[in-house]
Amino acid sequence: MPRAIVDITPAGQRPDEDPSLAVRNNGGVPPSAEPAPLGRREALLLLSFGGPEGHDDVMPFLENVTRGRGIPRERLEEVAEHYHHFGGVSPINDQNKALLAALEAELRSAGIDLPVYWGNRNWAPYVEDVWQQMADDGIQHAYVLATSAYASFSGCRQYHEDVARARAALTGDAAAPGGPTAEKLPHYFDADGFVRANADALAAALAALPAEVRDSTRLVATAHSIPDTMAAVAGPEGHAYEAELQAAAQQVVDRAAPGRPFDLVWQSRSGPPSVPWLEPDVNDHLEALAEAGEKAVVLFPVGFVSDHLEVIWDLDNEARETAERLGLVFARAATAGTHPAFATALRELLEERRAGGEPRLGTNCPASCCFVRRPPADTATNGRPPSG
Structure with missing residues (x-):
């Protein structure tokens, strides 16, 4: 039974959202301006939106994405047809696997021995499960690479919150999260x-x-x-x-x-x-x-x-x-995808943070950053849920 992620939308926010969540995004550990300690077991986590893998996954996936928003069933069915047109399979999953492989190759070519993981917000592999796996593997700190280059609630802040939720899931206590500490890599639109x-x-x-x-x-x-x-x-x-x-x-x-x-x-x-x-x-x-x-x-x-x-x-x-x-x-035109220059840019972004480079927007965000209250769910009943 796929888990229900509460009200996760690419352009929305829970009406009871607390701006102070941004302070807790990385589990209370501010981004370091010092080089990473020698011997700390680190990893890179590719964190993305997720998507269905077959016809039977489509509606549960869309329910995960829009839960709590009051989207009528008929609107979900309309968007579901977009996925069914492609066999019920979102291309984002294979694209993330390809990017994961490109990143692993890029790290190897640069002599960087760092495990790479992949987790999603709305579908398997869920970020909570991947965080547990990293903890089981002895990872102590994770650099989080979100598949969004820009500022916005859904493109930046919500990924911080995905991490906070995953860390809290390990202990069942948001005030005492577990697993690796984490920091999100900064925006890379200008890389x-x-x-x-x-x-x-x-x-x-x-x-x-x-x-x-x-x-x-x-x-x-x-x-x-x-x-x-x-x-x-x-x-x-x-x-x-x-x-x-x-x-x-x-x-x-x-x-x-x-x-x-x-x-x-x-x-x-x-x-x-x-x-x-x-x-x-x-x-x-x-x-x-x-x-x-x-x-x-x-x-x-x-x-x-x-x-x-x-x-x-x-x-x-x-x-x-x-x-x-x-x-x-x-x-x-095509998107960046797995272009070699893009993979190199992401590796350089990682190296910048590992070397203790000055935290930039996307990593070091104020509590008010990208905070906005969404209208109550009953005002969103005519909305079209995302098809990404």
Whole structure:
């Protein structure tokens, strides 16, 4: 019987959330500015969202993701069809396994002897079970690599809370958590290897277009939409989510297509119509581009690490269909995935923390960072749950 993770959403928060949770995210151990002690048994944990592995997993998985939000059964069934379209299997799991293998190879090539584990928020392998395994293996400290490069509640703070929940599960006491101590690696949206991987993908997508439209093609960066209220507190100074995405997209374009303009738009909205979310939606933006006389578009999903279901469904299916209906020549760039430069960037991020580098946003977060109260569950009954 799959466990029920209470109200874990990619863009939501329990209404009784306490901002002081951020202080306890790493079990009361602040990120160190000193090199790791010699002899301490350490590990790297790849921490992700999770996804179903077959048709029978789909509804239990979606119930885990949306528990407590009051999402009607028919809305879950609608999103379930996205998964059933792909055999009930989310591609995110195989992508995480591939990234895990790439990280292990990268560490070996750099002479770093460090075990690598993988855990999820919403499906097996659950982070609680992996934390128990690390404890059984004698791991004393874990560096947590989340599969999100940016600030936001779901992309950063909630991963801190996943770790806090896993540590508390070992003892049954949140005030006295067990297992390895932990620190989350900082945001990596501006890491050279992440930018290079996305730039290479954008350059390849442009090169695949017909020559007659290549130089005039509109470049459009996409990322997961979040509620306006959440975007306003995503970071200690507010609006870090949008600012980080804008900066990353700019660096990608500067490297792949210097001097070209680009737009940053949003996809995968999952909230009720009554709650304002970041706009414009990618499909609405394609409509506007066509009305403005644009002939071709390349979407580059810089807001995502891998080509999981939200990327495939929302862009390769829905956005492509919109573009075809509008007569727009369409291409979609790949995500960073297992690009060698991306794996190198993640290894460098790990080495920075192990050497006692100055803690940065994503590792060292104030208690108020990314805190926002979600509307009561009964206001969310028209929301579309996530499909990632």
